[in-house]
Amino acid sequence: MSKILVIAEHDGRRLSPSTARCVTCAGLVPGGEVTVAVFAADPAAIAAEAAALAGVARVLAVADARHAHPVSAVIAPQVVKLAADYTHVFGGSTTFGKDLMPRVAALLGVAQISDAMAVESATRFKRPIYAGNAIITVEVAAGRKVVATVRTASFEAAAGGGSASVIATSVDAAAPAHTRFVALSAATSDRPDLQSAAKVVSGGRALGSKENFELIFKLADKLNAAVGASRAAVDAGYAPNELQVGQTGKIIAPELYVAIGISGAIQHLTGIKDAKTIVAINKDGEAPIFEVADIGLVGDLFQIVPELEKALTK
Amino acid sequence: MRKILVGVKRVVDYNVRVRVKPDGSGVATDGVKMSVNPFDEIALEEALRLRERGEAAEVVAVSIGPDDAQQQLRTALAMGADRAILVKTAEHIEPLTAAQVLLAIVRKENADIVIVGKQAIDDDAAQTGPMLAALWDRPCATFCSKLEIKGGSAVIVREVDAGLETIEVDLPAVISADLRLNEPRYVKLPDIMKAKKKPLDVVEFASLGISTDAGLKTVHTEAPKPRSKGIIVKDVGELVDALRKKGLVS
Numbered sequence: 001m002s003k004i005l006v007i008a009e010h011d012g013r014r015l016s017p018s019t020a021r022c023v024t025c026a027g028l029v030p031g032g033e034v035t036v037a038v039f040a041a042d043p044a045a046i047a048a049e050a051a052a053l054a055g056v057a058r059v060l061a062v063a064d065a066r067h068a069h070p071v072s073a074v075i076a077p078q079v080v081k082l083a084a085d086y087t088h089v090f091g092g093s094t095t096f097g098k099d100l101m102p103r104v105a106a107l108l109g110v111a112q113i114s115d116a117m118a119v120e121s122a123t124r125f126k127r128p129i130y131a132g133n134a135i136i137t138v139e140v141a142a143g144r145k146v147v148a149t150v151r152t153a154s155f156e157a158a159a160g161g162g163s164a165s166v167i168a169t170s171v172d173a174a175a176p177a178h179t180r181f182v183a184l185s186a187a188t189s190d191r192p193d194l195q196s197a198a199k200v201v202s203g204g205r206a207l208g209s210k211e212n213f214e215l216i217f218k219l220a221d222k223l224n225a226a227v228g229a230s231r232a233a234v235d236a237g238y239a240p241n242e243l244q245v246g247q248t249g250k251i252i253a254p255e256l257y258v259a260i261g262i263s264g265a266i267q268h269l270t271g272i273k274d275a276k277t278i279v280a281i282n283k284d285g286e287a288p289i290f291e292v293a294d295i296g297l298v299g300d301l302f303q304i305v306p307e308l309e310k311a312l313t314k
Numbered sequence: 315m316r317k318i319l320v321g322v323k324r325v326v327d328y329n330v331r332v333r334v335k336p337d338g339s340g341v342a343t344d345g346v347k348m349s350v351n352p353f354d355e356i357a358l359e360e361a362l363r364l365r366e367r368g369e370a371a372e373v374v375a376v377s378i379g380p381d382d383a384q385q386q387l388r389t390a391l392a393m394g395a396d397r398a399i400l401v402k403t404a405e406h407i408e409p410l411t412a413a414q415v416l417l418a419i420v421r422k423e424n425a426d427i428v429i430v431g432k433q434a435i436d437d438d439a440a441q442t443g444p445m446l447a448a449l450w451d452r453p454c455a456t457f458c459s460k461l462e463i464k465g466g467s468a469v470i471v472r473e474v475d476a477g478l479e480t481i482e483v484d485l486p487a488v489i490s491a492d493l494r495l496n497e498p499r500y501v502k503l504p505d506i507m508k509a510k511k512k513p514l515d516v517v518e519f520a521s522l523g524i525s526t527d528a529g530l531k532t533v534h535t536e537a538p539k540p541r542s543k544g545i546i547v548k549d550v551g552e553l554v555d556a557l558r559k560k561g562l563v564s
Contacts, residue, residue, distance in 0.1 A: 011476065071481075072444065073453055095474040099456045102409070102441035106448035111408045111530035114439045128538070129437050130332045134341050135536050141529035178484040179453040182469070186477035195475065199562070223563065231493070241459070241473045241494065247438065248493055250475065256562045266331065273541060277560055279553070285546075294544040295556050307550045312563060 002032040002122045004088040007079060008050050009096045010040060012068065015049040017196035018092035020157035025150045026090050027055040027158065028119040035060060037082060037169075039075050041068040044166075051164040060169040069181035070096060076103040077173035083108060083145060087122070093149035093251070094195070105147040113138055113148035115251075127151070131247040132270035152195070153253035153274045187240060191217075194243060197226035199256040200275075202245055205232035206261025206283070206301060213238040215305045216260060222312050228252070230262045246271035261301045264289025281305070315371030316485075318361040319420060321412075321430035321442065322375045322390045322398075323351040324383040328435060334537040341535060350386045353431025355393070357491040359498040360461060361429050362394045369463045372396045374423060378415050380404050384514060391509035392501040398512070403519035408528035409437075413445035418522050420450060425486065427468075432457055432490040443490035453483035456490040 004026040009016035019036065026034045036050040036059045043061040051059045060082065066074050079100070083089050089104060091097035093115045105112035118126035123140040125148065140146045194200065201223060203216035213233065220227045229239035231246055245252060247267040253274035260281045262268060269292055272278060280293035281304050290296045297304060326332055327347040335342050350358075361373045375390035375398040377383045387398035401415050420428060433440035440456075447454030455461075459478070460471035463485075472479045473492045519526070547553045557563045 073447075076448060095457055095472075098440050099444060099454070102444040103448040103454070105441070106410060106413060106445035109410075111410045111528040112439075112441050112445075113530070114437075114441060124533070130326070130341065131435065131438065132538055133332050134334045135538055136532045137534040137536075139531050139533050141527075141531070144529040176451070176453075178487075179455075180482045182480040182482050184474075184476060184479045235494065240477065242475060242477045247435070248433070256557075273538075277557075277562060278541075278544070279557070290544075290546070292541050292544075294541075295553060296544060296546045297548075297550070297553050298546065299549075304550055308553065311550055311554045 002029045002088055003086045004029055004032050004034050004090060005082060005086040006034060006036045007089070007091040007097070007100065008036050008038040008046060009092050009094060010038065010046045012040060013045065015046050016092070016094070017157060017193065018094050018152045019050065020053055021152035021155045022090050022092050022150045023053050023055055023158040024155040025116060025119060026088070029088060029122050031122070032088070033057045035086070037062060037079070039064065039067045039070070039078065041065050047166045051166050052160050052162050054159040054162045056162050056164040058164050059166045061166050062169050062171055066175055069184070071179050071181060072100040072103050073179040074175045075100055076107055077175070078171040079104045080107045081171045081173045088146040088148070090148050090150050093151050097149045101147060101149050108145055108147060110144050110147055113140070113146070115151040116148045117151040117154040128270070131267050132273065133266065151251060153251045187242060191220065192224065192226040194226040194228055195250055195252060197254055199223050199225035200228050200252060200254045201225045201258045201260065202228035202230065202262060203233055203239065203260050204230040204262030205236060207233060207238055210238045219305055219309050222309050225256070230268050259289050259293070260305060262289055263287045264292065316369060316426040317372045317374065317423060318364060318370045319416070319423060319425040319428045320354065320358045320361045320373060320375050320390070320395065321416060321428070322354045322358065322377045322386055323431070323434045324348050324377060324379050324386040325351045325434055325436040328352055334535050338534050338536055348382070348385070350389050351431050351434045353433060353435070353491055355498040356493065356495050357429040357431050358390055358393055358395060359496045360491060363496065364463065370427070374399060376401070376416065376419050378403065378407065378412055378519070387514055388509050389501065391512040391514065392505045393499060396512065398514040400514065400516045401519050401522070402516050403526065405526045407526055408530050409439045409441035409445055410528040411524060411526060412442045413449055414524045415519070415522060416442070416446045417449045418524065427485060428488045430488065430490050432492050443488050447488040450488070452486050452488060454488040454490065455481060455483055457492045458489050459492045459494045461489060461495065
């Protein structure tokens with residue numbers, strides 16, 4: 001039997017949607033039993049959210065003031081202690097998971113599977129390489145712990161309605177003081193979260209300026225969509241880094257993705273190809289974005305976008 | 315004075331669209347243009363800037379790979395690294411093994427700072443930096459977009475999913491470079507000539523006593539499933555109709 005430990009991600013108050021997707025992936029491991037571990041200063045509310053996810057057997061709530069801001073060097077030794085009772089340890093392929101899980105794997109002396117996108121067996125997983133241009137199947141050697149980050153865009157969020165027990169847990173592990181949190185500058189927005197939104201409107205270099213990028217925000221608000229951006233738009237300063245979609249930014253799988261003024265470099269496409277419907281608006285009919293778009297419209301975005309916004313108002 | 319080690323991986327060039335071999339044994343790399351992993355170029359640029367600001371005395375570029383990886387190390391030397399080390403192996407190695415190798419070099423060289431790219435654009439694993447830090451029992455500042463040395467510690471701004479996080483780490487430390495940390499310099503011809511005379515040591519992987527088997531094997535490689543062909547609409551009206559038909563707008 002497989003026992004899977006999923007490391008919860010949260011902002012100190014709420015469980016991240018990525019964890020519900022990790023739980024789905026963990027649930028696909030044959031004969032698996034899923035436990036979620038919450039490391040937080042005050043884990044009660046977060047643990048309750050995790051306990052309500054379908055398929056979760058139990059939640060370990062590790063309360064510790066040092067977890068007020070996640071520091072991987074502090075959390076990793078604790079995960080390693082807990083891992084003794086598990087065959088698998090999963091975390092989201094988010095900046096939190098990518099920072100923490102390799103540390104956990106190295107301390108356990110095992111390799112890590114990055115961006116698991118499909119579960120073939122308890123020891124066999126698929127993952128993308130070369131920005132998604134190739135998919136490899138990897139096999140973990142018998143008797144080794146399986147440590148993986150989960151490509152959350154590949155899995156639906158686990159449903160609610162569960163009622164797992166929450167177990168207050170303390171872990172005795174050394175916590176190094178060599179890494180200290182200083183500050184987090186996070187954009188506060190009422191818009192849907194980019195990584196879990198059903199609809200995303202994204203802008204690229206063709207927007208031309210930060211002011212013009214407002215067009216993207218306006219259309220997104222009309223659609224109740226999250227806002228994304230290409231690397232070129234972020235590099236040019238039109239949009240903040242947390243909006244970047246692609247190989248080195250966020251990998252997303254919304255119902256609707258609207259790419260505006262984005263040519264569609266392969267590194268961008270890898271971040272969106274799990275979207276159910278892709279709409280591309282671009283003045284260059286030869287742009288690679290049209291190769292993956294379900295609906296394409298060739299033309300000037302500065303005419304089309306206001307017109308589209310107006311049409312959606314009617 | 316500080317010594318900085320920079321990881322330099324030889325990868326298929328950024329602009330090459332890789333092809334999966336028909337027999338599923340991997341991707342075709344014969345005759346394909348190879349380059350320094352772009353994130354490692356950013357890592358190296360940051361190390362060079364630290365040295366130019368007087369924060370470090372020496373920058374050592376380290377690669378693990380085939381004999382041909384000497385080409386990428388020569389590029390690193392042309393950019394400005396003082397010397398280079400190639401840990402030579404023809405075998406595929408996992409990031410865990412790379413981290414073990416780098417740790418051996420870090421210990422031998424007594425390095426104060428290790429800067430690596432946040433990920434390599436071939437396997438997209440993003441593991442080597444934090445794994446090295448874990449084995450070394452030192453901090454790792456991943457996804458670094460700003461770096462400032464302050465005495466015995468470093469203040470780092472990280473690009474995280476929520477925005478920008480600032481952390482402080484004690485040195486020695488590992489730093490993984492994100493895209494916006496800097497723009498790497500172009501190599502000038504005289505620098506390429508000079509780089510030929512800089513020291514490049516080749517160390518046999520086998521001499522380190524580290525296993526190439528990390529307990530993870532790639533058993534099959536396939537091409538991703540293509541998306542089905544879409545439609546081109548001629549105006550906004552048709553676009554809205556198509557979206558309504560899919561139930562995506564009301």
